[in-house]
Amino acid sequence: MEEAGIVSDAAGAPVAGHRPSVAGSSHARGSAEPVRYQGGSLEVRDLNMAYGALKVLHGINLTIRPGTVTCIIGPSGSGKSTLLRCLNRLVEPSGGDILLDGDSIFRFKPEHLRRRVGMVFQQFNLFPDHTALGNVALALRKVKRMPKDKAHDIAAARLAEVGLAERMHHRPSHLSGGQQQRVAIARALAMNPEVMLFDEVTSALDPELVKGVLQLMARLGESGMTMVVVTHEMNFARRVADQVVFMDEGRVVEAGHPDEVFDNPQSSRLKRFLSQVL
Ligand SMILES: Nc1ncnc2c1ncn2[C@@H]1O[C@H](COP(=O)(O)OP(=O)(O)OP(=O)(O)O)[C@@H](O)[C@H]1O
Ligand SMILES: [Mg+2]
Numbered sequence: 001m002e003e004a005g006i007v008s009d010a011a012g013a014p015v016a017g018h019r020p021s022v023a024g025s026s027h028a029r030g031s032a033e034p035v036r037y038q039g040g041s042l043e044v045r046d047l048n049m050a051y052g053a054l055k056v057l058h059g060i061n062l063t064i065r066p067g068t069v070t071c072i073i074g075p076s077g078s079g080k081s082t083l084l085r086c087l088n089r090l091v092e093p094s095g096g097d098i099l100l101d102g103d104s105i106f107r108f109k110p111e112h113l114r115r116r117v118g119m120v121f122q123q124f125n126l127f128p129d130h131t132a133l134g135n136v137a138l139a140l141r142k143v144k145r146m147p148k149d150k151a152h153d154i155a156a157a158r159l160a161e162v163g164l165a166e167r168m169h170h171r172p173s174h175l176s177g178g179q180q181q182r183v184a185i186a187r188a189l190a191m192n193p194e195v196m197l198f199d200e201v202t203s204a205l206d207p208e209l210v211k212g213v214l215q216l217m218a219r220l221g222e223s224g225m226t227m228v229v230v231t232h233e234m235n236f237a238r239r240v241a242d243q244v245v246f247m248d249e250g251r252v253v254e255a256g257h258p259d260e261v262f263d264n265p266q267s268s269r270l271k272r273f274l275s276q277v278l
Pocket of ligand 1: 051054056074075076077078079080081082083
């Protein structure tokens with residue numbers, strides 16, 4: 001079952017106290033204390049990736065500073081998801097390197113890497129027969145082999161942090177799409193990552209539910225989490241990003257501060273793209 005596969009990916013990504021990314025909130029059952037994260041850095045060097053004969057990424061270079069938000073924009077098929085998936089080794093590149101806090105990610109076992117680099121997808125991939133609390137706690141128990149009480153305490157704190165203290169005992173079918181996506185974000189946060197990857201996480205949501213999830217992501221960014229966000233939400237990118245990266249045909253065409261990218265695009269490809277989406 002697909003869901004089981006994806007949850008075990010998340011569940012393959014424990015924390016094990018690797019580094020103290022979250023300051024002082026994990027026992028706050030049911031209360032949304034302010035949380036500070038200690039985001040990590042990423043450095044992408046001359047990254048190439050091919051699906052068989054199809055070359056998808058061509059010499060990508062990218063610097064992502066700790067605690068910053070990078071938004072990746074670009075047309076369909078330009079390689080945005082593929083780049084994101086390389087960052088936590090859901091796919092393996094054909095060349096180049098990626099450094100997490102200065103260390104090549106190819107020296108880690110993928111499941112260890114995914115403890116440090118969490119990912120949230122467009123589909124929520126929650127277990128329908130578990131409550132929100134159960135979904136988050138299950139990942140902690142499987143991955144970190146945490147005792148039930150402790151897993152529930154941390155799950156409750158993470159759910160409170162994403163604004164779901166009141167809804168944590170409900171199953172996914174009794175939650176809105178936006179709430180389900182926030183459970184998926186809480187599940188990833190429970191693993192205590194230092195980088196969070198988001199791949200079009202609001203694209204499947206009804207328009208009125210998009211705002212709440214974007215607000216949550218903006219808050220996470222302000223809290224020090226390092227985030228790489230593939231998005232079609234240009235207003236979000238303009239407002240929240242420290243860096244916007246425009247990709248086309250597997251290349252980074254332009255990257256810079258949102259003001260530069262949106263207000264002063266240099267390439268005809270970015271100008272054309274912006275004229276279509278703004
Ligand atoms: N599993 C796969 N096997 C073969 N080709 C793939 C696979 N996944 C993606 N591709 C191809 O790789 C290229 C880049 O795809 P990718 O999903 O990274 O683009 P994207 O920028 O995320 O697009 P979108 O905005 O539509 O999500 C496309 O040509 C796509 O068809
Ligand atoms: Mg994509």
